[in-house]
Amino acid sequence: MNKRQFLTRAAVLSATAAPAFGAKRVHSESCASAPVILTISGAIKRHNRGALDPAFDQLLAKHQVKFSQAYGVDLSLLAGMKAVTIKPTIEYDSRQHTFSGPLLTDVLDHVGAPGAGSTQVLLHAVDGYAVMTTLDTVRAYRFIVATQMDGKPLPLGGLGLLWAIFDADNIPQLSAKPLKERFDLSPWGLYHMQVSEA
Numbered sequence: 246m247n248k249r250q251f252l253t254r255a256a257v258l259s260a261t262a263a264p265a266f267g268a269k270r271v272h273s274e275s276c277a278s279a280p281v282i283l284t285i286s287g288a289i290k291r292h293n294r295g296a297l298d299p300a301f302d303q304l305l306a307k308h309q310v311k312f313s314q315a316y317g318v319d320l321s322l323l324a325g326m327k328a329v330t331i332k333p334t335i336e337y338d339s340r341q342h343t344f345s346g347p348l349l350t351d352v353l354d355h356v357g358a359p360g361a362g363s364t365q366v367l368l369h370a371v372d373g374y375a376v377m378t379t380l381d382t383v384r385a386y387r388f389i390v391a392t393q394m395d396g397k398p399l400p401l402g403g404l405g406l407l408w409a410i411f412d413a414d415n416i417p418q419l420s421a422k423p424l425k426e427r428f429d430l431s432p433w434g435l436y437h438m439q440v441s442e443a
C-alpha cells in the first residue's frame with residue numbers, strides 16, 4: 246500500500262477509535278468491549294445471547310454443547326461481585342495458595358438459575374474436562390469462581406482463566422481424603438456451565 250493511503254487509513258482509524266473529548270464512556274452489559282470468558286447455558290432465566298452457532302462457537306461445538314439461549318459473562322461482571330478469598334492446599338504442588346473470586350452461587354443467581362438444591366450444575370473446562378454437581382454441593386463447599394491465584398490473574402494455558410475451586414482443607418469430607426482425591430469437582434480452565442433442573 247502506498248504511504249498516502251496508509252496515512253489516510255491511520256487517520257480514519259484513530260478518529261473513530263478516540264472518543265470525543267469529554268465523551269462519556271458507558272459500560273453496560275450491552276457493551277461488548279470485553280470478551281466473554283464464561284458461558285452459562287440451560288435452565289437459567291437471564292440471557293444475553295442467542296443460540297450456539299456451530300460456525301463461530303467452535304470450542305463449545307467441539308465439546309457437543311447445545312443451547313438456544315445463554316448468558317455470556319465477562320471478567321468485569323465477575324470482578325464487580327463480592328470477592329471471597331480461600332487458601333486451600335492444592336494437589337499440584339501440595340502447597341497452600343490464595344484464591345479469590347465470587348461465590349459460584351452469586352454467579353448462578355445473577356443469571357437466574359433455579360434455587361432448588363437438587364439443581365444440576367455441569368462445570369466444563371477448556372480441555373474438555375466436565376463434571377456434574379448439584380447446587381447443594383456448590384453451596385456446601387462454598388465454591389468460588391477464582392479469577393486470581395496468589396494475587397495474580399490465572400493464565401489461559403495454565404490454570405485459568407477461571408478455576409472453580411473450594412477450600413478443601415476446611416471441608417471435613419474432603420480433608421479426610423488424600424490430596425489427590427479432593428479436587429475432582431474442581432475444573433481449572435472453566436469456560437462453560439450448564440444448569441439443569443433435577
Ligand SMILES: Nc1nc2c(c(=O)[nH]1)N[C@H]1C(S)=C(S)[C@@H](COP(=O)(O)O)O[C@H]1N2
Pocket residue numbers: 336370371372374425426427428429430431432433434435
Ligand atoms: N480442566 C481440568 N480440571 C481438572 C481435571 C482435568 O483433567 N482438567 N482433572 C480433575 C481431577 S479428576 C482431579 S483429581 C484434579 C487433578 O486432576 P489431574 O491430576 O488430572 O490434573 O483436577 C480436576 N480438575
Ligand SMILES: [Mo]
Pocket residue numbers: 425426428429
Ligand atoms: Mo481425579
